[in-house]
Amino acid sequence: MFIKIWNFLCGYVRIDMSGFSVERLINQAAVNGIIFWDLERMHATIGAHVSRGDFFRLQAIAAKTGTVLKVIRYIGLPTIIARFKKRVALIVGGIAFVIGLVALTSYIWRIDIEGYQRIDSEAIIDFLAENDFAIGTFRHGIAYRDIESLLMAQFPDIAWVSLTIEGTRAQITLIETIEKPEIVDLTTPTDIVAAKDGLIMQMATSLGTPQFVPGDVVRSGEVIVSGQLTIGVEGEPITYEYIRAQSEVWARLYYNINFDIPLVFYEKSFTGRAGRVYSIMIGSNEFSLPHFDHDFIYYEEIISRNQLNLGQNYPLPLGYIVTESFEIVRHLQRRTPQEAAAIGEELVAARIAEELPEYAHIVSQEISMVENEHSITMEVFLVTIERIDTERAIVFDIN
Amino acid sequence: MAKINTIALKRKVTATFELPPDIILDLPTMRMAGNEELVISNHKGIVEYTKEKIRVKTKLGIARILGQKLVIKEINRDDIVVTGRVDAVILKD
Numbered sequence: 252m253f254i255k256i257w258n259f260l261c262g263y264v265r266i267d268m269s270g271f272s273v274e275r276l277i278n279q280a281a282v283n284g285i286i287f288w289d290l291e292r293m294h295a296t297i298g299a300h301v302s303r304g305d306f307f308r309l310q311a312i313a314a315k316t317g318t319v320l321k322v323i324r325y326i327g328l329p330t331i332i333a334r335f336k337k338r339v340a341l342i343v344g345g346i347a348f349v350i351g352l353v354a355l356t357s358y359i360w361r362i363d364i365e366g367y368q369r370i371d372s373e374a375i376i377d378f379l380a381e382n383d384f385a386i387g388t389f390r391h392g393i394a395y396r397d398i399e400s401l402l403m404a405q406f407p408d409i410a411w412v413s414l415t416i417e418g419t420r421a422q423i424t425l426i427e428t429i430e431k432p433e434i435v436d437l438t439t440p441t442d443i444v445a446a447k448d449g450l451i452m453q454m455a456t457s458l459g460t461p462q463f464v465p466g467d468v469v470r471s472g473e474v475i476v477s478g479q480l481t482i483g484v485e486g487e488p489i490t491y492e493y494i495r496a497q498s499e500v501w502a503r504l505y506y507n508i509n510f511d512i513p514l515v516f517y518e519k520s521f522t523g524r525a526g527r528v529y530s531i532m533i534g535s536n537e538f539s540l541p542h543f544d545h546d547f548i549y550y551e552e553i554i555s556r557n558q559l560n561l562g563q564n565y566p567l568p569l570g571y572i573v574t575e576s577f578e579i580v581r582h583l584q585r586r587t588p589q590e591a592a593a594i595g596e597e598l599v600a601a602r603i604a605e606e607l608p609e610y611a612h613i614v615s616q617e618i619s620m621v622e623n624e625h626s627i628t629m630e631v632f633l634v635t636i637e638r639i640d641t642e643r644a645i646v647f648d649i650n
Numbered sequence: 651m652a653k654i655n656t657i658a659l660k661r662k663v664t665a666t667f668e669l670p671p672d673i674i675l676d677l678p679t680m681r682m683a684g685n686e687e688l689v690i691s692n693h694k695g696i697v698e699y700t701k702e703k704i705r706v707k708t709k710l711g712i713a714r715i716l717g718q719k720l721v722i723k724e725i726n727r728d729d730i731v732v733t734g735r736v737d738a739v740i741l742k743d
Contacts, residue, residue, distance in 0.1 A: 278695030281727050290722035292701050299722075 262303045262327030269296040270318035279312050280305075296321075303329065352561075359390045360419040361558070361566040366426055370408050375423065378405055387534070387568070390416050418564025440493035440645040443476035445469045447639050449502030459496025469639070475500050478645050493645055500640040503614070506633035508602055511626040512591045517581040519549070524578040532556065532570040539574075547578040588622050595620070595629040603633070611637035678708040680739060687723075688715060688732045688739070696722075696730065704732060714740040 268276060273296070277287060285305040291298045301309060303325075313320045335342060362379070364372045379385060382401055384393070395414050402412050402425075412425040443459065451465050459476040463469055478496040483489040526545035530537045558570040586594075599618060607613075614634040621628045657675070664674045672679045672692060679691040694707040699722065704715040720734040 274696050274699055277699075277725060281695065281725055284727060286724065286726045287722070288724040290699070290725065292699055292720075297699060 258300075258302060259327050262325065262329035263300050264303060264306045264325055265298065265300055265323040266306070266309075267293075267296045267298050267321040267323055268313070268318055269321070270313075270316070272316070273297045273318055276309075276313055276316045276318040279316060280309055283308065283312065285309055285312075298323070300326075303327070355567055356419055356561065356565055357390055358419060358568070359384075359386060359388050359416065359421045360568050362386060362421045362423065364423045364425070366424055369427055369430070370406055370425075375402065375406070378402070384421075390419065390421075418562070419566050420564050437495050439495060440478045441495045441642040442474045442478045442645055443496045443498045443500065443640045444643045445471055445473050445475055445500070445502075445639050446641045447471050447502070447504055447637075449504040449639055451475070451500060451502050452636060453501040454498060455500075456496075456498040458494055459498060461498070469502065474643075475640065493647075495642075498640055499638060501636055502639045504611075504635050504637060504639070506607075506631070506635065508599065508631040508633065509628065510595075510598070511623075511628050512595050512598070513626045514588070514591055515583060515585050515625060518584045519579045519581050522578045522580055526576040528574040528576075530572040530574065532558075532572055534568045537572060545576050545578070547576060549579045549581060550576045551579060552576050588620075588627055591627045592620055592629075595627065599629070599631050602631075607635060608637055611635045676709050678706075678710065678713065680713075682736065682739075685717075685736045686733060688736050690730045690732070691728055693728075693730050696725070701734075706730060708741075710741055714738075716740070 270276070277290070277297075277299075280287065285301065285308060287299040287301055289298075289300045310320060362376060362385075364375055367375070376385075379398070379402075382398070384398055393414075393416065395416075398414050399412050402423075403409055408427050410426045410428040412423065415422045415424075448471050449469060451463055451467050451469055453465055454461060454463070454475070456476050459478055460480060461476050462473075463475050469475060476496045476498040478494050480492045480494060481489060482492055524545075524547070526543070526547070528539055528542045530539040553575045555573050555575075556570060557572070559567045561567060596618065603613070612635060614636055616634075617632040619630045619632075621630070660674055663669070664671050671677055676692065678693060679689075681689045681691075690706055690708075690713070692708070694709070697705040697707055697712060699705075699720075701720055702716065702718065704720055704722070706713045706715065715732060715736060716738040717732075718735040718737070720732055720736070723731040723733045725731075
């Protein structure tokens with residue numbers, strides 16, 4: 252194997268030997284250290300491979316033994332080089348291609364981040380960019396450990412981080428710390444305040460002085476449980492102590508949701524006409540190729556971006572974008588009040604899921620509909636039971 | 651007479667000390683891989699080469715290799731590598 256490669260690099264000659272005693276020539280040559288390979292008898296001649304260097308020595312021996320040597324062809328790298336010597340443009344182009352390839356693959360063209368959940372990956376990319384590590388950075392001579400340390404210092408939520416560069420792709424793998432438990436501050440005196448208006452159904456007070464009892468109506472912002480404790484017995488001097496009030500307050504709440512559902516709407520459908528525009532992406536610049544602009548009034552677009560890669564690890568700053576436009580037409584449609592009501596009920600469910608807290612318990616739900624000329628009005632009356640307690644720090648009057 | 655005695659002595663030494671005979675006695679070594687490849691070491695040159703027959707000079711005399719489509723894969727001062735289909739190797743003149 253290696254001998255074959257060596258022979259190819261040095262170059263060799265296929266010769267035909269003919270004459271009175273070719274065997275004698277071969278023996279003579281072998282004694283002189285000339286190596287033949289792939290000898291083949293063809294009637295009067297013997298064909299053989301011999302290295303370029305040995306060929307010239309062989310000619311001298313052949314002259315002595317009266318053997319005729321005929322070169323069939325030259326094989327190997329020196330021959331190929333000789334053939335391409337005259338084609339300057341090709342060589343220059345080849346070298347330029349290699350230089351271009353090396354230059355293009357010497358920069359980072361993609362940064363992938365893996366393992367983040369709480370940390371914003373954009374923040375990491377921005378922070379790295381501020382520290383001269385971004386897409387387009389020269390990928391050799393990067394101080395990996397320094398960048399890792401910088402990231403660790405900047406983002407306290409990172410427990411471990413590793414930066415590796417494979418080809419033109421930078422890979423940041425990180426592990427986040429375990430989330431810190433919420434530390435309850437029991438030193439700041441607070442009141443428990445109503446977050447919403449409601450009828451108190453249940454109170455479970457562990458610390459503080461209740462100001463209301465179940466069955467009372469409370470307004471948003473009113474203190475339900477005070478953080479002020481009165482200490483002392485009647486007849487003696489009374490002192491006050493301030494603590495962090497703790498209480499769970501469940502109240503009955505009333506909601507009124509109104510909305511209109513139009514009976515007339517636009518329905519869209521595709522006409523089947525479509526346009527396609529190709530753009531070339533170089534770095535962050537985009538150039539669209541010549542195309543005919545479409546004349547669609549209403550249309551939808553699908554844009555797909557494709558970055559070119561050299562294998563998996565060599566993304567390049569080149570790519571193409573395909574923008575496809577599909578024409579649509581709008582038809583004015585009218586739905587029946589029944590259809591509108593069905594849509595309305597779905598919307599109500601969505602609104603409830605969106606607006607009410609998760610733990611809110613729906614006690615009753617009444618939906619009424621009024622049909623107008625162009626719409627139906629839906630009115631939803633909801634009764635729920637939910638927690639309304641929130642904390643508010645006690646502000647002391649310094650005087 | 652003296653020469654014969656030398657060879658006889660060498661044989662005795664080789665046998666006694668269990669030395670490789672090809673080195674001490676300058677004998678040719680032939681190694682075959684099935685009937686596809688034959689390596690002859692310690693040769694004294696080729697005498698005749700055709701596709702069906704190769705005659706090689708050795709210390710023992712002319713060795714004949716008979717076969718089909720015989721090709722000398724390589725030849726140098728020490729070895730001859732013959733490929734093709736080797737049918738027979740005859741050492742007797």
